[in-house]
Amino acid sequence: xxxxxxxxxxxxxxxxxxxxxxxxxxxxxxxxxxxxxxxxxxxxxxxxxxxxxxxxxxxxxxxxxxxxxxxxxxxxxxxxxxxxxxxxxxxxxxxxxxxxxxxxxxxxxxxxxxxxxxxxxxxxxxxxxxxxxxxxxxxxxxxxxxxxxxxxxxxxxxxxxxxxxxxxxxxxxxxxxxxxxxxxxxxxxxxxxxxxxxxxxxxxxxxxxxxxxxxxxxxxxxxxxxxxxxxxxxxxxxxxxxxxxxxxxxxxxxxxxxxxxxxxxxxxxxxxxxxxxxxxxxxxxxxxxxxxxxxxxxxxxxxxxxxxxxxxxxxxxxxxxxxxxxxxxxxxxxxxxxxxxxxxxxxxxxxxxxxxxxxxxxxxx
Numbered sequence: 001x002x003x004x005x006x007x008x009x010x011x012x013x014x015x016x017x018x019x020x021x022x023x024x025x026x027x028x029x030x031x032x033x034x035x036x037x038x039x040x041x042x043x044x045x046x047x048x049x050x051x052x053x054x055x056x057x058x059x060x061x062x063x064x065x066x067x068x069x070x071x072x073x074x075x076x077x078x079x080x081x082x083x084x085x086x087x088x089x090x091x092x093x094x095x096x097x098x099x100x101x102x103x104x105x106x107x108x109x110x111x112x113x114x115x116x117x118x119x120x121x122x123x124x125x126x127x128x129x130x131x132x133x134x135x136x137x138x139x140x141x142x143x144x145x146x147x148x149x150x151x152x153x154x155x156x157x158x159x160x161x162x163x164x165x166x167x168x169x170x171x172x173x174x175x176x177x178x179x180x181x182x183x184x185x186x187x188x189x190x191x192x193x194x195x196x197x198x199x200x201x202x203x204x205x206x207x208x209x210x211x212x213x214x215x216x217x218x219x220x221x222x223x224x225x226x227x228x229x230x231x232x233x234x235x236x237x238x239x240x241x242x243x244x245x246x247x248x249x250x251x252x253x254x255x256x257x258x259x260x261x262x263x264x265x266x267x268x269x270x271x272x273x274x275x276x277x278x279x280x281x282x283x284x285x286x287x288x289x290x291x292x293x294x295x296x297x298x299x300x301x302x303x304x305x306x307x308x309x310x311x312x313x314x315x316x317x318x319x320x321x322x323x324x325x326x327x328x329x330x331x332x333x334x335x336x337x338x339x340x341x342x343x344x345x346x347x348x349x350x351x352x353x354x355x356x357x358x359x360x361x362x363x364x365x
Contacts, residue, residue: 011106012039019071019088022052025105026098028073032088036070041099041106044069054099073098113152121153130167148185160196166222178234184222190250193230195220199256199274201236212236214256221245227252227268243280261298270302279314303329 011017017025020034039050044060047053047069054073055061064072064080064087071088073095074080080089092098113134117123121139129135130149137155141147145159148167153159157171160179165171167185175189178196189195201212216235220226220242227250232240235257242254243262253271254260260272261280270284273292278284282296285304290296295311302308303319303326312318320329 016050017105019052019090022071022102023090026073026090026092026101028090028092028098030088030090032071032086034088036088038071041103042069044072052099052102054095056094056096056099073102118155124161142179163196172228178218180217181220181234182217183220184224184244186223187220188225190226190228190230192228193226193232195226195230195232196234197231199233199236201256201274216240216257218242221262224248230254233274249286255292267304301326 016037016039018034019030019032019036019038022038023030023034037050038052042048042051042053044053044055044063044067047067049068049070051069052071052073053067053069055064056075061078061080064074067087069087071090073090073092075095076091076093078091115132115134117135118137118139120137121135121141123141124143124145126144127141128146130147130151132150133147134152135141135147136153139153139155139157141159142161142163144162146164147153147159148165148169150167151165151169151171153171154173156173158176159165160177160181162179163177163181165177165183166187169183169185169187171177171189172191174192176194177183181196196218199214201214202209203212204210214234214236216237216239218232218234218240221244223245224242224247226248229250230248230252232242232254233256234240238257240254240256241259242248243260243264245263246260246266248266249268251269252266255272255274257275258272259277260266261278261282263280264278264282264284266284267286269287270289272278272290275292276290276294276296278296279298279300281299283301284290285302285306287304288302288306288308290308294308297312297314297316299315300312301317302323305321306319306323307321308318308323310322317326318324319326
């Protein structure tokens with residue numbers, strides 16, 4: 001992987017791009033003054049002079065006439081009135097994707113750090129350090145650990161004994177990576193996440209909870225991003241695994257011996273209990289929970305707050321508690337919302353029935 005931090009020049013207020021530069025970057029045609037200088041990015045509402053923004057959803061097109069941005073990325077074929085006061089327009093097939101490329105060029109999160117080890121960092125024995133790495137203040141790298149080329153270890157990171165971090169990784173402040181955990185290449189771990197803590201396992205004997213040793217590890221494959229305050233427990237034996245390209249939001253829990261496949265999306269506050277195996281390209285929405293020892297097939301979508309208690313076959317969409325097929329859950333929710341109306345209707349029918357019975361009784365006298 002190329003060392004983009006060193007070789008790529010970022011666009012900033014002190015090193016602005018022109019609209020023409022941006023058009024070349026995304027392979028687009030520019031309408032308007034191509035020499036306008038662009039110093040930053042912003043949303044359509046917040047953008048000011050010197051900013052570039054975009055519109056991908058037609059419902060936001062009316063905001064184009066109100067924006068103060070200097071340039072706007074819009075879709076090909078969009079009919080819009082232009083004037084001398086209009087921003088410069090850059091037309092592309094996919095405005096959102098184009099804007100992402102521009103945003104990456106303006107990105108400020110990849111600060112340029114001078115390679116080296118801060119004098120307050122603690123480096124153990126037999127540690128393997130790659131080239132052009134950055135280890136910042138008060139980081140602790142224990143005996144036998146390894147850090148790959150061009151990786152950045154931020155302040156107060158703990159890397160346990162024999163743990164390994166691959167190339168081009170960013171490990172942010174407060175992260176604890178416990179012993180024997182293996183992190184792949186191009187992995188991002190955000191602040192205060194813990195990878196490799198003991199699994200939640202106890203055996204109760206004579207009313208006393210006795211700890212079950214967890215001597216396995218965790219394996220995080222390439223191109224994974226892990227949000228803030230995520231916990232991924234080590235296996236009792238073997239490994240807990242997160243597959244290539246998976247993206248994990250903040251406050252997610254993955255328990256011991258679980259396996260998450262490739263290119264999955266785990267949204268905030270979702271949780272996976274022990275020994276559950278999740279396939280590839282699975283989406284687990286916010287606050288969904290999966291009990292242990294389940295098999296979740298490829299391309300499954302699990303709705304927000306769902307409680308998954310049974311295996312789910314591939315290409316299925318579920319929601320609700322207990323989780324069931326989404327269409328069925330949606331129908332049931334519609335019926336539930338009609339219960340007050342139905343109760344009132346039943347009450348009315350009961351009163352009418354009572355009146356009819358009373359009338360029939362009186363007529364028979």
